[in-house]
Amino acid sequence: MIISLDRKSNIGLQEQLFTQIREQILDGRLKGGAGLPSSRNLAQQLAISRNSVTFTYERLINEGYLIARPMVGTYVATTLPELAPAAPSDSPPKIADGPIREKLAPAAFRGRPHSILNNSRIPIDFWPQRTDPRAFPLKAWRRLVLHSLATAGHNLTEYGDPCGLAALRTAIADHVAGSRGIYIRPEQVVIVAGAQLALNLAVRVLVRPGDSIVVENPCNQGAAFLFESLNFRVHPIAVDQHGIDTSKLAAIDAQIIHVMPSHQYPMGGTLSLARRSELVEWAERNGAYIIEDDYDSEFHYAGAPLAAIKAMSPDNTIYLGTFSKSLGAGLRTGFAIFPDHLAEAASTAKALLDNGQVWLEQSVIAEFMLGGGFARHLRRTKTRYLTRRDRIVSALRAHFSGAEFSGTDAGTHLAWKLPSHFPSAHRIQAVARSRNIGVYTVQSGGGHEYGGSQYEDRWLLLGYASLTEEQIDAGVARLAELVRGAGGST
Amino acid sequence: MIISLDRKSNIGLQEQLFTQIREQILDGRLKGGAGLPSSRNLAQQLAISRNSVTFTYERLINEGYLIARPMVGTYVATTLPELAPAAPSDSPPKIADGPIREKLAPAAFRGRPHSILNNSRIPIDFWPQRTDPRAFPLKAWRRLVLHSLATAGHNLTEYGDPCGLAALRTAIADHVAGSRGIYIRPEQVVIVAGAQLALNLAVRVLVRPGDSIVVENPCNQGAAFLFESLNFRVHPIAVDQHGIDTSKLAAIDAQIIHVMPSHQYPMGGTLSLARRSELVEWAERNGAYIIEDDYDSEFHYAGAPLAAIKAMSPDNTIYLGTFSKSLGAGLRTGFAIFPDHLAEAASTAKALLDNGQVWLEQSVIAEFMLGGGFARHLRRTKTRYLTRRDRIVSALRAHFSGAEFSGTDAGTHLAWKLPSHFPSAHRIQAVARSRNIGVYTVQSGGGHEYGGSQYEDRWLLLGYASLTEEQIDAGVARLAELVRGAGGST
Numbered sequence: 001m002i003i004s005l006d007r008k009s010n011i012g013l014q015e016q017l018f019t020q021i022r023e024q025i026l027d028g029r030l031k032g033g034a035g036l037p038s039s040r041n042l043a044q045q046l047a048i049s050r051n052s053v054t055f056t057y058e059r060l061i062n063e064g065y066l067i068a069r070p071m072v073g074t075y076v077a078t079t080l081p082e083l084a085p086a087a088p089s090d091s092p093p094k095i096a097d098g099p100i101r102e103k104l105a106p107a108a109f110r111g112r113p114h115s116i117l118n119n120s121r122i123p124i125d126f127w128p129q130r131t132d133p134r135a136f137p138l139k140a141w142r143r144l145v146l147h148s149l150a151t152a153g154h155n156l157t158e159y160g161d162p163c164g165l166a167a168l169r170t171a172i173a174d175h176v177a178g179s180r181g182i183y184i185r186p187e188q189v190v191i192v193a194g195a196q197l198a199l200n201l202a203v204r205v206l207v208r209p210g211d212s213i214v215v216e217n218p219c220n221q222g223a224a225f226l227f228e229s230l231n232f233r234v235h236p237i238a239v240d241q242h243g244i245d246t247s248k249l250a251a252i253d254a255q256i257i258h259v260m261p262s263h264q265y266p267m268g269g270t271l272s273l274a275r276r277s278e279l280v281e282w283a284e285r286n287g288a289y290i291i292e293d294d295y296d297s298e299f300h301y302a303g304a305p306l307a308a309i310k311a312m313s314p315d316n317t318i319y320l321g322t323f324s325k326s327l328g329a330g331l332r333t334g335f336a337i338f339p340d341h342l343a344e345a346a347s348t349a350k351a352l353l354d355n356g357q358v359w360l361e362q363s364v365i366a367e368f369m370l371g372g373g374f375a376r377h378l379r380r381t382k383t384r385y386l387t388r389r390d391r392i393v394s395a396l397r398a399h400f401s402g403a404e405f406s407g408t409d410a411g412t413h414l415a416w417k418l419p420s421h422f423p424s425a426h427r428i429q430a431v432a433r434s435r436n437i438g439v440y441t442v443q444s445g446g447g448h449e450y451g452g453s454q455y456e457d458r459w460l461l462l463g464y465a466s467l468t469e470e471q472i473d474a475g476v477a478r479l480a481e482l483v484r485g486a487g488g489s490t
Numbered sequence: 491m492i493i494s495l496d497r498k499s500n501i502g503l504q505e506q507l508f509t510q511i512r513e514q515i516l517d518g519r520l521k522g523g524a525g526l527p528s529s530r531n532l533a534q535q536l537a538i539s540r541n542s543v544t545f546t547y548e549r550l551i552n553e554g555y556l557i558a559r560p561m562v563g564t565y566v567a568t569t570l571p572e573l574a575p576a577a578p579s580d581s582p583p584k585i586a587d588g589p590i591r592e593k594l595a596p597a598a599f600r601g602r603p604h605s606i607l608n609n610s611r612i613p614i615d616f617w618p619q620r621t622d623p624r625a626f627p628l629k630a631w632r633r634l635v636l637h638s639l640a641t642a643g644h645n646l647t648e649y650g651d652p653c654g655l656a657a658l659r660t661a662i663a664d665h666v667a668g669s670r671g672i673y674i675r676p677e678q679v680v681i682v683a684g685a686q687l688a689l690n691l692a693v694r695v696l697v698r699p700g701d702s703i704v705v706e707n708p709c710n711q712g713a714a715f716l717f718e719s720l721n722f723r724v725h726p727i728a729v730d731q732h733g734i735d736t737s738k739l740a741a742i743d744a745q746i747i748h749v750m751p752s753h754q755y756p757m758g759g760t761l762s763l764a765r766r767s768e769l770v771e772w773a774e775r776n777g778a779y780i781i782e783d784d785y786d787s788e789f790h791y792a793g794a795p796l797a798a799i800k801a802m803s804p805d806n807t808i809y810l811g812t813f814s815k816s817l818g819a820g821l822r823t824g825f826a827i828f829p830d831h832l833a834e835a836a837s838t839a840k841a842l843l844d845n846g847q848v849w850l851e852q853s854v855i856a857e858f859m860l861g862g863g864f865a866r867h868l869r870r871t872k873t874r875y876l877t878r879r880d881r882i883v884s885a886l887r888a889h890f891s892g893a894e895f896s897g898t899d900a901g902t903h904l905a906w907k908l909p910s911h912f913p914s915a916h917r918i919q920a921v922a923r924s925r926n927i928g929v930y931t932v933q934s935g936g937g938h939e940y941g942g943s944q945y946e947d948r949w950l951l952l953g954y955a956s957l958t959e960e961q962i963d964a965g966v967a968r969l970a971e972l973v974r975g976a977g978g979s980t
Contacts, residue, residue: 001562005590008701009700010698010700010701011698011699011700015699019736025899026756028555031829045736057941057975098850101773103743104775104777104779104805104806104831105778105779106625106831106835107695107696107832107835107836107839108694108695108696108697108698108701109694109695109696109835109836111835111838112838112841113652113837113838113841114841115650115840116649116651116652117650117652118648118649123614125917129649130647130648132647133643133644133646133647135647136638136642136646136647136735138642138706141639142636142639145635146636149628149631149632149635152626152820153623153630154623154791156622156623156626156628156631156818156820156821157620157622157625157626157817157818157819157820158608158818158819158820159606159607159608159619159621159814159819159820160607160820161607162603162606162607162958192844193683193844193846193847193848194844194846196842196843196844196845197843197844197845200842200843200844204598204599205597205598205599206595206597206598206599207501207598208505208598209501209505209699209805210500210501210505211500211501211598212500222842222845227843229838229842233500253500255500272891284593286593287593287594287595289594289595315594316594324649324845324897325635326776327647328646328647328648329648329649329650329845330646330647330649330848330849330850331646331844331848331849332640332844332846332847332848333848341594341596342597343596343601345596345601346597346599347603348601348603349597349599349601349719349721350597351603351604351606352601352603352604352686352715352719353687353690354682354683354684354686354690354691354711354715354822355606355683355684355686355687355689355712355814355819355822356684356822357683357822357825358683358819358820358822358847358848358851359820359821359822360850360851361848361850361851396580401903408611417958424843436918438718480942489687
């Protein structure tokens with residue numbers, strides 16, 4: 001391992017050390033399993049403090065590049081998240097960074113793209129991030145679009161409030177009061193182009209250099225890869241069928257936590273009330289902020305949904321919502337709800353991030369909500385998706401005896417635990433793809449597992465919202481044939 | 491000065507020191523002109539290294555909070571950029587930061603909003619950021635919207651490429667080849683929600699902690715306040731009627747420069763060919779990147795427009811464009827064009843920033859461009875705005891003998907230099923407002939002047955694109971009356 005620190009650089013020595021080790025791991029100069037020098041030796045060799053080395057190692061461990069073996073040493077991780085297949089197209093993994101032009105610095109940005117786009121048109125595709133295109137309220141939409149255009153006035157040519165159209169902010173404030181128990185002023189709502197931008201806004205408002213953030217493990221790539229690209233210190237905590245294991249929080253000193261309590265992505269767990277209370281108590285005791293991503297809470301099938309974390313701890317919680325699942329991802333409209341005391345900072349941060357969301361979609365969604373169309377659409381769509389949820393669960397149970405699931409209580413996808421005698425999730429995904437069936441491992445479905453592959457190897461994600469009952473039946477039946485053919489008894 | 495460092499915090503001591511001094515300056519506990527302890531004394535007192543203090547002082551000096559007087563000492567700056575008036579409503583300056591809740595950290599974000607929103611409905615309003623709502627091609631738009639909705643398929647419910655619709659990226663690549671001499675692959679084009687988001691994307695891709703950026707002085711608040719909120723080291727260089735004074739560049743060692751060469755905001759200058767060459771030579775010699783904001787280059791009235799900087803130095807230049815002026819700001823659609831070697835980093839950074847722009851507007855704009863409607867619309871609109879430009883120039887000349895302007899060759903606004911015997915720009919703005927005429931100082935029109943008030947005191951910004959010729963005549967005539975009434979002979 002060759003490290004060369006530039007003491008005249010504006011970049012801190014620790015940051016340089018971190019970047020150089022990380023790059024050597026990523027480009028293969030440091031191979032999986034290779035041992036690293038002790039922190040004492042490396043510190044002496046580089047003439048820097050031992051703390052700097054220890055801290056850098058810890059950060060690389062947290063991000064999954066290194067593995068610490070207590071009393072033995074520190075090693076390069078053998079399965080780097082970076083080197084696992086990333087995109088549903090099975091394209092080779094890529095680290096975004098073009099060739100370096102003479103004299104020109106390469107991009108300052110380093111990161112990897114998350115899997116949200118699925119261009120493949122597989123005949124029976126259980127892609128977990130897809131809702132039903134036929135459920136879109138097209139007729140009502142056309143009417144509202146024409147009405148908005150006819151009464152647009154200067155709205156098509158004028159800048160609006162960067163935080164969004166007042167009517168839409170009010171409609172959302174009303175909606176979350178009724179559906180999620182969140183009582184706020186419309187000024188606390190910021191309209192954004194989807195939940196990913198909402199997350200960017202939240203961290204711009206909240207996170208300081210060097211801050212730590214707790215994340216669910218596995219979590220969605222959009223969050224994991226964003227935090228990685230911003231060099232946050234990440235503390236992953238395992239999730240199970242009931243969401244994040246909040247008993248692990250007590251040992252962690254962090255200012256921010258990112259959770260998806262309604263229907264965790266990718267594992268689908270719904271956080272229990274006891275865990276919600278534990279989470280809120282931890283946050284309030286530590287003065288920590290909770291980023292609550294509630295991306296598909298509209299579809300909840302088992303009784304009344306639990307109130308949002310935001311309703312339990314309004315001052316500590318930034319709530320992220322989106323119309324991507326409830327209406328359509330092509331509308332690119334979501335929102336963030338900030339605590340009252342952060343509303344002004346959020347509003348300014350938003351204005352400096354972008355000058356607001358497209359007027360027409362905001363106007364149409366507001367009209368759709370205020371006129372009652374949205375509530376009717378949600379009821380209709382929920383019934384439709386519930387039927388499909390029932391169908392996929394019964395089909396999987398019929399073909400795979402003793403099938404175990406996570407995430408069936410809500411949302412538009414479930415996670416299926418493969419019996420131990422089945423081929424790996426990757427193998428099943430590949431065989432199924434060759435027979436025109438799309439099923440997805442955690443990683444290829446847009447999830448990210450920090451260090452290890454417990455979920456990646458043994459679970460598959462199946463979205464059911466966009467498939468008819470006939471397609472679900474046919475898909476599961478063919479899957480059972482394929483698994484038997486690949487050596488798994490069903 | 492009371493500094494209290496928390497050695498258990500995850501935030502570095504240097505960062506804590508920086509933040510605490512900065513906050514005490516911003517909230518007035520440390521007053522302009524106050525002397526700071528020597529770095530040796532402060533280091534002893536706080537038991538930290540002298541280097542930490544020196545570095546922190548240097549950073550505060552670079553950001554304009556402190557002033558170093560060689561051999562004398564370090565002082566709080568008397569004119570802080572933060573304390574200048576900000577909004578067109580003449581509201582008091584605000585630092586976005588709510589009250590601190592018990593235990594909860596305040597927002598990490600610090601910044602101030604830029605003036606892009608104008609909610610006042612002044613009868614004759616020369617607001618410089620407004621185009622003509624009546625010029626919007628509403629009839630064609632309605633037809634294209636209906637066509638897109640009728641053929642939407644899964645586009646309303648599916649995630650698209652975060653970098654934008656392929657058809658629109660291709661249409662833009664074709665457009666900038668013909669109009670700006672920029673020859674690129676469509677993959678270098680990233681569709682974003684307007685030029686402000688494009689700028690955020692560009693700096694996320696390019697800027698490293700501690701990097702320096704050269705900016706025009708004055709420049710637009712959207713850029714200035716963004717760079718300030720991200721703690722960049724800023725080097726302002728004065729502009730005149732011909733844009734940024736590139737002869738000042740040689741002395742500056744920076745990796746990035748932000749310029750608006752077609753029609754500088756707010757002063758309106760068009761960068762001369764000689765200066766363009768000097769800028770490009772400097773960038774290529776230093777391996778620096780140029781961020782070229784070309785927000786209103788479609789409206790160029792004096793012969794053929796000069797080729798874009800991007801056309802002269804494709805590897806070094808990130809080109810930002812928007813449909814806000816050419817079509818309408820309510821469409822919230824713009825784009826960034828990256829050099830080929832940064833396209834992949836840009837694409838990943840964009841995906842982690844947001845999951846793409848609204849599908850419908852992208853589809854409609856692409857159809858409008860590919861069908862020739864956009865080119866026809868531009869020709870029509872340019873003729874309309876040229877007539878208004880001629881009208882406002884002749885009206886100002888008729889009422890104010892020897893009137894001097896900047897920025898009349900392009901765009902939708904001009905800058906008017908007040909004769910020295912006139913009341914100040916602020917005074918004229920206030921008197922005019924009271925008589926239902928909107929004219930704008932640099933600051934209230936969304937510009938930002940670093941240190942000093944040369945332009946702020948003596949120039950007014952007048953937008954003319956949204957006013958009829960009759961309104962322009964009436965507005966200028968009433969302005970002349972007001973100025974005479976306020977003590978200026980015309």
